[in-house]
Amino acid sequence: MPVFDFNGADSKQASVCTYTVFASNESSPSAEHPIMVLENSSQSFLHHSCGVFTNPVKRTSFEFDTDNGTVSADIVKIDARFTSLLRWLGENHIKVRLSGENRPDGYAVYKIRETAFGGGSKLSAEDGFLQFMIERLLASNAPSEEAEDEEQDETGDEMKLTSLQSITDFMNCAGRTMPDNIRLWSRRNLAVARSHEVTAEERRHAQRALSIMMNIQWKNNYFESIDPVEARRILDEELYGMERVKQRIMETIIQINRTHTLPAYGLLLVGPAGTGKSQIAYAVARILKLPWTTLDMSSINDPEQLTGSSRIYSNAKPGIIMEAFSVAASSNLVFIINELDKANSGKGNGNPADVLLTLLDNLGFTDNYMECMIPTVGVYPIATANDKSQISAPLMSRFAVIELPDYTPEEKKIIFSQFALPKVLKRLGLHDGECIVTEDGLDAVIEMHKNTSGIRDLEQAAEHMAANALYQIEVDKVPSVTFDAEQVYALLSH
Numbered sequence: 283m284p285v286f287d288f289n290g291a292d293s294k295q296a297s298v299c300t301y302t303v304f305a306s307n308e309s310s311p312s313a314e315h316p317i318m319v320l321e322n323s324s325q326s327f328l329h330h331s332c333g334v335f336t337n338p339v340k341r342t343s344f345e346f347d348t349d350n351g352t353v354s355a356d357i358v359k360i361d362a363r364f365t366s367l368l369r370w371l372g373e374n375h376i377k378v379r380l381s382g383e384n385r386p387d388g389y390a391v392y393k394i395r396e397t398a399f400g401g402g403s404k405l406s407a408e409d410g411f412l413q414f415m416i417e418r419l420l421a422s423n424a425p426s427e428e429a430e431d432e433e434q435d436e437t438g439d440e441m442k443l444t445s446l447q448s449i450t451d452f453m454n455c456a457g458r459t460m461p462d463n464i465r466l467w468s469r470r471n472l473a474v475a476r477s478h479e480v481t482a483e484e485r486r487h488a489q490r491a492l493s494i495m496m497n498i499q500w501k502n503n504y505f506e507s508i509d510p511v512e513a514r515r516i517l518d519e520e521l522y523g524m525e526r527v528k529q530r531i532m533e534t535i536i537q538i539n540r541t542h543t544l545p546a547y548g549l550l551l552v553g554p555a556g557t558g559k560s561q562i563a564y565a566v567a568r569i570l571k572l573p574w575t576t577l578d579m580s581s582i583n584d585p586e587q588l589t590g591s592s593r594i595y596s597n598a599k600p601g602i603i604m605e606a607f608s609v610a611a612s613s614n615l616v617f618i619i620n621e622l623d624k625a626n627s628g629k630g631n632g633n634p635a636d637v638l639l640t641l642l643d644n645l646g647f648t649d650n651y652m653e654c655m656i657p658t659v660g661v662y663p664i665a666t667a668n669d670k671s672q673i674s675a676p677l678m679s680r681f682a683v684i685e686l687p688d689y690t691p692e693e694k695k696i697i698f699s700q701f702a703l704p705k706v707l708k709r710l711g712l713h714d715g716e717c718i719v720t721e722d723g724l725d726a727v728i729e730m731h732k733n734t735s736g737i738r739d740l741e742q743a744a745e746h747m748a749a750n751a752l753y754q755i756e757v758d759k760v761p762s763v764t765f766d767a768e769q770v771y772a773l774l775s776h
Contacts, residue, residue: 300342300356303365305424311361313383316390318360318368320344325353326384332397333380335372342368344380358388363419366457376412411448415455422459423502446475449492460500467654468492487593491652494600499612503659505570507539513569520565521558522697523689527551530684531566538570548642548663550622550678552670553686556736559666560620562686566664567616574616575606579634580624588637590651603641604649607656614660617641622665623672635677642680688735695728697737702744710748717751718764726767730774743774 301318308315320327320343333346336354346353360368371378371394381393396412453460453468460468474480474488513535517528537545549566551559567574582588582602590601600608607613619625625635641647642663646655665681667673689697699719707717719727731739750773751763765773 300358302359303362304359306361306363307424308361309420311392311420313385313390313392316361316382316392317364317394318391319358319385319388320355320382320391321358322355322384322389325355327355327380327382327389329381329383331380331382332377334375334377335368355389362424363422363457363459367415367419367455370451370455378412411451415452418452418456418499419459421499421501422456423504425458446472446489446492449489449496452496461657463655464495464500468495483596484593487598487651491593491600494604494608495652495654497611498607500657501612501614501660503543503614505538505542505544507542508535508569508571510535510539516565516569520561522701523693524558524686527562527684527686530682531562531569534682535569544660544662545682546644547680547682548617548665550665550667550670550673550681550683551686552667552683554688554735555668556734556738557686557688558737559686560618563616563618563664563666566662567618570616570662572614572616572662573610573612574618575610576618576620577602577606578620580621582625582634585634585637586650588634590649592650593653598651600649600651603637603647604652604656612660613657615662617661617663619663619665621667622677623667623669625673625677635674639676639680642677689737691728691732694731694737694740695724698727698740698744699724702737702741703748706741706744706748710752712748712752712755716755716762717748718762719747719770720764720766722767723765723770726770727774730771746774 300321306315311317327346331346331348333344333352336343336345343354343356346355357368370376377397379395379397380389380391381395382389382391384390394412394416450472453465453472456465458465471488471492475485475492477485510532514528514532517531521528531549534545534549549563551562553559564574577588586601588601588603590604591598603617606615606617619638625633625638641658641661644658644661647658648655663681670678670683670685703717703719704714707714727740727743731743747765747770751765754760754763
């Protein structure tokens, strides 16, 4: 791997460079997997040591503050994700405290914290910028070797980057951990935000777009393996029965474990209302350990709601899809698209379904306000629909279809007695013996809902019965309430 100095000079051209870079995707650095290693052959250093990285025009080293004065130690090697941050710390003389361990190959640094500004100045206004930046870099993927070469030619908390100074610092520190097109887009928009040759409105739009983009964690499409036993436990916890549906989802999990990428197709869950389509979607998001967002296609009748509006308008804003990335603060997320069969009913300047195609193709999505292609390789779409005949062929071709049958009367009986009613009783603080449903009472509940699809009405019936039992216990001072068939019909018929 080539060796570089802070100013981008190759080691053959400048002798001041001391380190090599190495690729790492470790998210929790340690002495075995450090952020960087410093030379310690002539002197060992304390676990907590303070000092500053030297000015880039001098040497790639760290100046330790010791009892015997300043001691300089060359940097031997550094995680490729941190080269830009190292440059930023050195150029701005940020005083830091290193946590590290002396090893035969050097002083292994695995934590960097800001201590005081010394004679320098802190560029970012928000407290905790350095820790925020380090957490972002650790969550990033190692840049490619080509990116590391090109990089040298470039000059923990809930923090939000809003000021131009913090955005600038973030861009400088993030370097090639951002996608190339977004990094270049950011420079152009930063130039607009700082320019006095454009209107104040244009500057405001550019700064807002930058803030949205910089607060998203950009990740690649590599997925860690998912524990199939845990995945199955979550499915059994969320869904009763539906073995064929669970099997199809487990097949998807095994596929992800083999390829370490998301499948080329999302999931389309088709079935009557109340059969648990949304519940399945949330369970899959939980299994994937991804943030999720919902798009309700029944309420979207204009493509601009999805794609955003152009900055030429004073009230311009990003679309729902871009807002979802912003809220999730991640480029990897689950899009739950409710009522996909309503996506063709646009009433405005086009068809919302056409916009979805660009999101589902994993080739990138462009928002009119952002004016930038957003990578979508980490997006996993899960759609729900009641009637798949209303979905266009192009949309259908983007999904693996799973049809959910309605529950049988016997399944509904088990769901009501073992899941729906106990869940409501627990929430209301009732004990099992305080609300009893007899066998004929249970049959009456199922009979009253034999012509309704799904289990939503059953859950409402459980809520009504539990609330009535609680009322009788608290107001009428009865020790318990028993619902037989007659009482069920009397209560639920009104």
